[in-house]
Amino acid sequence: MPDQLLFAIEVTLNGLMAGVLYALVALGFVLIFKASGIFNYAQGVMALFAALTLVGIMDGQVPFASLINAVFGTEIHTFGWQVPAIIAIVLTLVVMCILAWCVQRFVMRHLVNQEPIILFMATIGLAYFMEGFGDLMWGADIKKLDVGLPQGINDTIDQVTYGWFGYGFFIDNLDIVATVIAAILVIGLMIFSQYSKQGRALRAVADDHQAALSVGISLNYIWVLVWSIAGFVALVAGIMWGTKSGVQFSLSLIALKALPVLMLGGFTSIPGAIVGGLIIGVGEKLFEFLIGPMVGGATENWFAYVLALLFLVFRPQGLFGEKIIERV
Amino acid sequence: MIYREAGDFSTTYEADSQTFPIRFDRYRYYLVLAVAFGVIPFLVNDYWANAVLVPFLIYAIAAIGLNILTGYCGQVSLGTGGFMAVGAYASYKLMTAFPEVSVIIHVILAGGITAGVGVLFGLPSLRIKGFYLAVATLAAQFFLVWLFNRVPWFYNHSASGQISVPERTVIGVPVTGPNTDAWAKYLICLVFVFACAWLARNLTRGKIGRTWMAIRDMDIAAEIIGVNPLAAKLSAFAVSSFFIGIAGALFFSVYLGAVEVGEVFGIQKSFLVLFMVIIGGLGSIFGSFAGAAFLVLLPVLLKNILVGTLGWSTDLAAHFELVIVGGLIITFLIMEPHGLAQLWRLAKEKLRLWPFPH
Numbered sequence: 269m270p271d272q273l274l275f276a277i278e279v280t281l282n283g284l285m286a287g288v289l290y291a292l293v294a295l296g297f298v299l300i301f302k303a304s305g306i307f308n309y310a311q312g313v314m315a316l317f318a319a320l321t322l323v324g325i326m327d328g329q330v331p332f333a334s335l336i337n338a339v340f341g342t343e344i345h346t347f348g349w350q351v352p353a354i355i356a357i358v359l360t361l362v363v364m365c366i367l368a369w370c371v372q373r374f375v376m377r378h379l380v381n382q383e384p385i386i387l388f389m390a391t392i393g394l395a396y397f398m399e400g401f402g403d404l405m406w407g408a409d410i411k412k413l414d415v416g417l418p419q420g421i422n423d424t425i426d427q428v429t430y431g432w433f434g435y436g437f438f439i440d441n442l443d444i445v446a447t448v449i450a451a452i453l454v455i456g457l458m459i460f461s462q463y464s465k466q467g468r469a470l471r472a473v474a475d476d477h478q479a480a481l482s483v484g485i486s487l488n489y490i491w492v493l494v495w496s497i498a499g500f501v502a503l504v505a506g507i508m509w510g511t512k513s514g515v516q517f518s519l520s521l522i523a524l525k526a527l528p529v530l531m532l533g534g535f536t537s538i539p540g541a542i543v544g545g546l547i548i549g550v551g552e553k554l555f556e557f558l559i560g561p562m563v564g565g566a567t568e569n570w571f572a573y574v575l576a577l578l579f580l581v582f583r584p585q586g587l588f589g590e591k592i593i594e595r596v
Numbered sequence: 597m598i599y600r601e602a603g604d605f606s607t608t609y610e611a612d613s614q615t616f617p618i619r620f621d622r623y624r625y626y627l628v629l630a631v632a633f634g635v636i637p638f639l640v641n642d643y644w645a646n647a648v649l650v651p652f653l654i655y656a657i658a659a660i661g662l663n664i665l666t667g668y669c670g671q672v673s674l675g676t677g678g679f680m681a682v683g684a685y686a687s688y689k690l691m692t693a694f695p696e697v698s699v700i701i702h703v704i705l706a707g708g709i710t711a712g713v714g715v716l717f718g719l720p721s722l723r724i725k726g727f728y729l730a731v732a733t734l735a736a737q738f739f740l741v742w743l744f745n746r747v748p749w750f751y752n753h754s755a756s757g758q759i760s761v762p763e764r765t766v767i768g769v770p771v772t773g774p775n776t777d778a779w780a781k782y783l784i785c786l787v788f789v790f791a792c793a794w795l796a797r798n799l800t801r802g803k804i805g806r807t808w809m810a811i812r813d814m815d816i817a818a819e820i821i822g823v824n825p826l827a828a829k830l831s832a833f834a835v836s837s838f839f840i841g842i843a844g845a846l847f848f849s850v851y852l853g854a855v856e857v858g859e860v861f862g863i864q865k866s867f868l869v870l871f872m873v874i875i876g877g878l879g880s881i882f883g884s885f886a887g888a889a890f891l892v893l894l895p896v897l898l899k900n901i902l903v904g905t906l907g908w909s910t911d912l913a914a915h916f917e918l919v920i921v922g923g924l925i926i927t928f929l930i931m932e933p934h935g936l937a938q939l940w941r942l943a944k945e946k947l948r949l950w951p952f953p954h
Contacts, residue, residue, distance in 0.1 A: 307727050335916075338908045378930040385672060386933050388727065389874050392867060393925030400918025408911060524863065527731045535727065563746065570742050573735030577720055580732060584724045 274435045279557045280550050285443035287549020288450045289508055293526040294533065294541040295454070296501040301535045302474040303494040306376070306387045310395040312523020314364070314499060317402040319506030319515045321363050323413050324406040325356040331405045353415040357503070364499030365492075367398075372492045399520060408517070413510035417445050446508045453504060454542060457497075466493060474536075528576035534586030543587060548572045599947040615797055632786055637779040645778035646851075652892045653785040654846050659872040659884035660796045661839030666870070667878035668800055669832035670812030671721050675733035677865035678740035679837050681857050682710045683844025685750050688759045691772075691849070692752060699764040699772060703788070703845045710841025711834040713740075718833030722826060725815070737866055744857040760854035772849045781850050788846060792839055797881050799835060808832050809879075840869075871921075875928050877937025886936035894921065 293311060300308040324331065328347040336342060351359070375394060379387055418441040429437040461467035472480040473490045481487060509519050529548050533540025552571045560567045580586070604619045606612035616622040640649060658676060665671050687706035691699065717736040721729050744750050751759045763773030770776050771784045799805050807828040810818035819825050848855045855861075868891065876887020895917055902913035932938055 334909075334912055338906075338912055375926055375930070382929075382933055384726070386874075386929055388672075388730075389870075390926055390929045392871075393922045393929065395922070396918050397922025397926065400915045400920075400922060403915040404912070404919060408915065524734070527734060531728055531731050566742065566746065570735065570738035573732070573738055577732045577735040580724050580728055581720055584728065586728075 271435065274433055274437075276554065276557065278437045278439075279553050281437065281439060282443070283550035283553030284546055285439070285447060285549070286553065287546040288443075288447045288542075289505070289512075289545075290522070290525055290529045290549055291542045291545025292446070292450050292453070292501065292505045292508065293522050294529040294545055295457070295538065296498040296505070297526060297530055298533075298535065298538055298541045299457075299501065300494055300498050303470055304376070304473075304491055305384060306391060307384065307535070308498065309388060309391040309523065310398060311498065311502060311526065312520040313395040313398045313402070314367075314502035315506040315509065315522065316515070316517070316520040317367070317398050317506075318360055318364055318499065318503040319413060319510035319519060320402045320406045320411070322356055322360045322415070322503070322507065323411045323510070323515050325359050326351050326353060326415075327411075329406055334407055335404055357415070357507075360503055361500060364503055365496045368495030368499050369492050371495050372488065376491060377488070395520070395523075399517070410514045410516040411510075413507065413515050415507060415511065417442055417507070417511050419511065442508070442512055449504060449508070450542075453501065454538065457538065466490075470494065525572065528572035530586075531576040531580055532587055534588045537586070537588035540586060540588035548575065551575055599944065599950075601948070615801070629790070633783075637783050640778050640782050642778045645782050647896055648892060650781050650785050650851050652888055653782070653789045654843050654851055655869065655872060655888040655892060656789055656885050657792050657846070658840050658843035658869045659876060659888045660792055660881060661836045661843065662869050663873045663876075663878065663880070663884045664796060664800065664808070664839065665832050665836035666873055667880065667883075668805060668812060669808040669829065669836075670815075671718075671829060671832060672726070672730040673733040673836070674730050674863070674866045674870065675717060675736035675740075676840055676869040677861040677863060678737040679710050679714055679840040680844030680847060680865060681740055681744055681861035682713045682837075683707060683841030684848035684855055684861065685744050685759065685857075686710065686841065687845035687849055688761070689750070689752075691762055691764060695762070695764075698766065699849065700766060700784075703842055703849070706845040707838040707841040710844065711838040714833045714837025714840070715830050718830055718837075721829050721833065734863070737863055741857050741861060756856075758854050758856050759848065761849045764849075772853070774853065776850070784850055785846055788842060792842065793881055793885075796835075796839065800881070804828075804831060804835075812879075871925060875925065875935055877935030877940075880935070880937035882940060883935050883937030886940070890936065891921075894924070 293315065296311045296314070297308060300306055300311070323329075328349040328351060330336070330344050330347060333345050336344065371394065375390055376387075379390055420441055422439050422441050422444060425437055425439050429435065461471055469480070469485045469490055470493065472483070472485055473487065477487065480490075505522070506515075506519065509522060513519075525548075526545075529541060529544040531544075532547055533542070533544030552568045552575075555571045556567050599618070599620050601618050604617075606617065611617075614622075616625055636649070658680060662673060662676055665673050683706045686709040687702050690697075690702040690705055694702075713736075717733065720732045724732060745757065751757055754760075761772045763770055763775060765771065766784065769780050771780050800808070807818070807823045808831075810821070810823045811825060811828045811832075815825055818828075844861070847860070852860065872887035872891050873884065874887070875890055876885070877883025898917050898920060899910075899913060902908045902916060903910055908916070928935070
């Protein structure tokens with residue numbers, strides 16, 4: 269096989285892996301949007317916050333150390349202990365659940381029945397707040413996150429493909445793990461929403477708030493639950509991206525990458541998020557590989573949006589979105 | 597006691613339908629104009645012009661532009677930063693290509709070019725709406741910034757990739773470049789703000805503004821009563837982008853002088869202007885000014901308090917500022933989703949009746 273084609277296949281595979289990571293973030297959006305009609309811009313910052321908290325707990329950092337030092341003139345930074353990854357993950361989950369409760373109690377409960385755009389703006393405010401809060405709590409320097417996930421080139425695939433084509437594919441172990449975890453997460457979420465009592469309540473709320481209320485489903489409880497699950501998904505996404513490229517501000521920008529994924533897949537569809545993620549992932553990598561050199565590179569910044577834009581002109585509800593029916 | 601319409605009789609239709617029908621409002625408006633044009637230019641110094649007044653005026657133009665699109669026509673846009681970049685680069689190209697033409701004409705032409713780009717990116721709004729459209733306008737944001745970053749023609753092949761403004765004068769007084777006085781910067785921005793606000797106010801209360809509002813309130817119903825959605829939506833995009841383009845051109849040429857597109861006109865700028873519109877009040881020209889003033893003053897104030905008085909380090913203060921801004925936005929949305937303009941309206945209602953409760 270010609271080298272160029274092999275390159276293209278390798279790029280496609282890597283695009284698929286990247287797409288899975290996009291899909292992971294998009295999932296969090298879809299969950300909240302389905303259950304409460306809120307387009308949660310803060311999802312990316314939630315991933316950043318989760319990753320920051322995880323690193324902070326693992327390294328035994330004192331929360332708000334820089335703030336305390338500035339106010340009281342002390343010089344404290346760490347408790348001086350290390351927490352094992354698994355315990356830290358559980359603790360971070362607890363923090364994300366508390367956060368979900370706070371969001372519901374102090375923000376969303378007061379905004380019931382407002383227009384969607386107001387709710388959207390509120391989540392942007394939330395994103396700003398959490399970004400500043402996370403930095404205040406744990407410091408803004410770039411941190412290394414290592415929870416023991418395998419990293420680096422996968423030798424088996426390299427050797428096997430070398431044996432077949434005389435060219436070894438470069439595929440990161442982390443991407444493979446991410447794919448597996450994302451698949452498990454999606455299947456788990458589907459089982460949860462199909463078969464568990466809470467999942468059914470969740471779907472009922474998504475269908476019709478008032479009808480759900482009238483059969484005795486607590487909206488407050490469901491929304492806290494949904495934000496907690498979104499926090500959990502954010503944590504998983506945060507771990508993956510944080511391990512890949514360090515825990516830093518740019519992590520929150522993956523939310524922006526997830527938006528075109530959502531538009532492609534439709535805001536209300538979990539499979540849509542996955543398929544959209546894969547299309548965007550492969551599309552932008554291939555475009556950068558084939559067309560990028562001709563137009564000066566770095567096309568990844570906008571390709572996903574333009575693709576989604578063109579796509580929407582022909583199918584406004586996205587691939588798997590519910591048909592938009594409008595009545596006067 | 598002073599804010600009354602009693603004794604204020606309109607004898608012509610013109611008098612009845614003017615922007616400030618209450619005499620007190622009208623005199624207050626003239627007073628504000630007199631102070632802005634006649635007093636402040638003599639008092640302003642470099643710090644006030646650069647830190648507060650000039651950014652306030654320029655953001656007010658951008659906020660008016662976005663308010664026309666989002667507040668009046670109901671099309672949410674997250675591409676403001678990108679459109680401002682179009683204005684900036686268009687004015688730069690024009691200024692370097694035709695140095696003999698007045699800078700004022702260049703700024704207006706830059707607005708016109710931005711209007712064209714805005715219409716182009718507004719085309720999808722005919723098919724998609726709401727969040728889908730908001731995300732679609734992000735395509736404009738990222739694509740335009742990338743374009744200005746990557747195509748050397750736009751920055752005249754300069755080695756740094758930046759654009760920096762040449763010195764231009766209006767009636768002999770430099771208004772761009774390093775030799776500009778604070779008052780000249782302030783005054784040129786003020787003239788543009790005054791013209792834009794006047795234009796916007798009169799557009800929005802005329803026929804075209806009513807078609808925008810009809811589309812905003814319910815587009816299908818508007819279509820049925822004979823509003824052409826194509827014309828209404830695209831004209832909203834055009835007018836909005838025109839103002840945003842002027843804001844971008846002024847931001848580059850008068851305020852900053854040199855621009856690196858990714859830093860200055862990034863996605864953060866889009867959000868900032870959107871916040872101004874939301875906090876100020878959707879669908880209100882006064883709200884655009886109030887929102888711009890609020891979000892320009894707040895960081896300055898916080899920085900003075902935290903860094904100046906309490907002696908915190910700047911990055912700590914920057915994080916704290918994010919928390920405060922985010923918290924304030926949420927608080928505002930909860931307390932008064934219609935923004936500062938609504939508070940102003942309520943205050944005026946109360947004043948009219950004062951000292952009686954009803």
